[in-house]
Amino acid sequence: MKVIMDLCVVPMGVGVSVSEYVVACHQVLKEAGLKTQLHAYGTNLEGEWDDVMAAVKKCHEKVHGMGAPRITTTIKMGTRVDRLQTMEEKISSVVDKALK
Amino acid sequence: MKVIMDLCVVPMGVGVSVSEYVVACHQVLKEAGLKTQLHAYGTNLEGEWDDVMAAVKKCHEKVHGMGAPRITTTIKMGTRVDRLQTMEEKISSVVDKALK
Amino acid sequence: MKVIMDLCVVPMGVGVSVSEYVVACHQVLKEAGLKTQLHAYGTNLEGEWDDVMAAVKKCHEKVHGMGAPRITTTIKMGTRVDRLQTMEEKISSVVDKALK
Amino acid sequence: MKVIMDLCVVPMGVGVSVSEYVVACHQVLKEAGLKTQLHAYGTNLEGEWDDVMAAVKKCHEKVHGMGAPRITTTIKMGTRVDRLQTMEEKISSVVDKALK
Numbered sequence: 001m002k003v004i005m006d007l008c009v010v011p012m013g014v015g016v017s018v019s020e021y022v023v024a025c026h027q028v029l030k031e032a033g034l035k036t037q038l039h040a041y042g043t044n045l046e047g048e049w050d051d052v053m054a055a056v057k058k059c060h061e062k063v064h065g066m067g068a069p070r071i072t073t074t075i076k077m078g079t080r081v082d083r084l085q086t087m088e089e090k091i092s093s094v095v096d097k098a099l100k
Numbered sequence: 101m102k103v104i105m106d107l108c109v110v111p112m113g114v115g116v117s118v119s120e121y122v123v124a125c126h127q128v129l130k131e132a133g134l135k136t137q138l139h140a141y142g143t144n145l146e147g148e149w150d151d152v153m154a155a156v157k158k159c160h161e162k163v164h165g166m167g168a169p170r171i172t173t174t175i176k177m178g179t180r181v182d183r184l185q186t187m188e189e190k191i192s193s194v195v196d197k198a199l200k
Numbered sequence: 201m202k203v204i205m206d207l208c209v210v211p212m213g214v215g216v217s218v219s220e221y222v223v224a225c226h227q228v229l230k231e232a233g234l235k236t237q238l239h240a241y242g243t244n245l246e247g248e249w250d251d252v253m254a255a256v257k258k259c260h261e262k263v264h265g266m267g268a269p270r271i272t273t274t275i276k277m278g279t280r281v282d283r284l285q286t287m288e289e290k291i292s293s294v295v296d297k298a299l300k
Numbered sequence: 301m302k303v304i305m306d307l308c309v310v311p312m313g314v315g316v317s318v319s320e321y322v323v324a325c326h327q328v329l330k331e332a333g334l335k336t337q338l339h340a341y342g343t344n345l346e347g348e349w350d351d352v353m354a355a356v357k358k359c360h361e362k363v364h365g366m367g368a369p370r371i372t373t374t375i376k377m378g379t380r381v382d383r384l385q386t387m388e389e390k391i392s393s394v395v396d397k398a399l400k
Contacts, residue, residue: 001157001160001161001164004340004341005341006306006308006339006340006341006342008306008376010210010212010272012210012212012216012218013182013215013216015213016212016213016269016270016380016382017393018212019393019394019397020397022394023394023397023398026394026398027398037339037340038391038394038395039306039337039339039344039391040304040306040337040344040346040387040388040390040391041304041305041306041344041376041378041387041390042306042376044339044340044341046340049157049160053153053157057101057149057153060101060149060179061101064101064179064181069180069181069182069216070178070179070180070181070182070216071178071179071180072176072177072178072210073175073176073177073178074174074175074176074274074376075173075174075175075176075177076172076173076174076175076308076341076342076374077172077173077175078170078171078172078173078341079160079164079170079171080169080170080171080316081164081169081170082113082169082170082316087340087341088340090340090341091338091339091340093317093319094319094322094323094326094338095338097319097320097323098323098326098327104240104241105241106206106208106239106240106241106242108206108276110310110312110372112310112312112316112318113315113316115313116280116282116312116313116369116370117293118312119293119294119297120297122294123294123297123298126294126298127298137239137240138291138294138295139206139237139239139244139291140204140206140237140244140246140287140288140290140291141204141205141206141244141276141278141287141290142206142276144239144240144241146240169316170316172310174276174374176208176241176242176274178241180216182216187240187241188240190240190241191238191239191240193217193219194219194222194223194226194238195238197219197220197223198223198226198227201357201360201361201364213382249357249360250357253353253357257301257349257353260301260349260379261301264301264379264381269380269381269382270378270379270380270381270382271378271379271380272376272377272378273375273376273377273378274374274375274376275373275374275375275376275377276372276373276374276375277372277373277375278370278371278372278373279360279364279370279371280369280370280371281364281369281370282313282369282370
């Protein structure tokens with residue numbers, strides 16, 4: 001089962017700037033071989049369910065390992081069984097309709 | 101690693117009422133032996149990371165198996181390594197402060 | 201337009217414990233006259249769109265006023281025009297089906 | 301108060317494809333004069349709190365007006381009072397750290 005996910009990991013108790021943790025998570029996701037796209041409020045990723053979930057767990061382990069005592073994460077994720085869909089198609093289906 | 105999660109599974113392409121799918125997910129979560137608390141916009145659950153994530157996957161499989169071609173799920177989830185925390189403590193820590 | 205919302209306000213840069221901010225937000229929501237229900241990962245509220253949104257803004261203003269330099273908030277919210285629905289009905293429709 | 305938001309509006313009861321509704325929302329956001337960035341699981345936007353919230357309400361009104369009986373929306377949104385921040389800066393602060 002493929003999943004497209006929007007992942008936003010927020011470390012708490014580490015001060016106001018969290019970009020170093022975002023960088024570390026992005027590194028984890030890349031090392032997991034997942035397709036990723038950073039945006040202004042999270043990272044979109046795409047892959048097999050188990051691979052994606054294993055990477056999310058590694059992000060939490062990594063961020064705790066860097067010293068964050070607490071993490072709150074927000075995820076949106078979509079699966080579909082009627083057809084395959086990629087992150088690029090989700091965007092292009094909107095853009096194509098907008099251009100009509 | 102323990103996780104406290106707010107899970108909201110939304111089947112798409114099945115009409116406007118989705119309560120039968122919510123019931124089915126709740127059943128899956130109970131069968132997984134997880135502590136759960138239904139609320140008006142999702143279900144809170146608590147348990148070991150792998151157990152919780154396995155149950156979330158089973159919810160997607162169940163809802164697709166019931167005929168939903170597409171699912172969009174929203175999750176908030178928290179982990180902490182400074183101390184153990186339960187769903188009940190999260191609520192009581194707020195209530196206690198409010199009563200002071 | 202009525203809205204049912206799940207609101208989770210997370211102050212950043214204030215340390216690991218945030219319950220005093222949750223209490224303050226809950227107070228704001230109550231003073232706004234909104235129906236509220238605290239749960240383990242947020243607060244559900246219900247009311248007219250403009251009233252609910254005004255209260256959410258006041259929560260941000262309040263939490264910044266208490267010293268939080270940064271806030272990240274996660275919201276789920278639902279509107280429907282086919283019929284009125286309350287938070288209680290959302291829960292009871294699930295419970296009723298589960299008991300069949 | 302400036303806000304950076306990730307907005308994901310999901311119409312329910314309208315079938316499995318929702319891209320026409322996403323296009324309509326994007327149009328509403330553009331007409332509101334907001335800075336927007338479409339991504340694979342939502343749209344990021346940036347602006348003054350009241351302008352952003354007014355546009356979100358118009359999205360719900362528009363999508364209901366197109367025939368969707370029910371909408372569930374997921375929002376992440378951030379405010380900060382320590383300094384101004386834009387969507388571009390959020391991304392570049394991550395990229396810059398990653399390149400070090």
